[in-house]
Amino acid sequence: MDWDLLSVSFVAVFLSELGDKSQIAAIALGGSSKSPQAVFFGTAGALLLASLVGVLLGQGVAQVLPTQLLKGIAAIGFATIGLRLLWPKEA
Numbered sequence: 001m002d003w004d005l006l007s008v009s010f011v012a013v014f015l016s017e018l019g020d021k022s023q024i025a026a027i028a029l030g031g032s033s034k035s036p037q038a039v040f041f042g043t044a045g046a047l048l049l050a051s052l053v054g055v056l057l058g059q060g061v062a063q064v065l066p067t068q069l070l071k072g073i074a075a076i077g078f079a080t081i082g083l084r085l086l087w088p089k090e091a
Helices: 003-017 021-032 036-064 067-086
Strands: none
Touching (some): 021 036, 036 067
16 A cells, blocks of 8 residues: 555545535535434445545546646636636626
8 A cells, every 4th residue: 555645545535635615515415414423424425425436537547648748738728717716707
């Protein structure tokens, strides 16, 4: 087990999920439910499944495209999102 990769993955996903729509939905469901345990297990299972799909897709794409190209595409995508967030939406 690559513990460094495990810890980086955990921290990255944990921080990216804070304040996310899924967390707000979990708060709303947990606050209005008589079974917060069911909400916890449902939301945890959904996050696990979404992560599994992402890892499997990433693994499949990595077998077809070179790693440097994937990193470049990801960097351009994140930079585009970041730049887009800097400019207000036109009405």
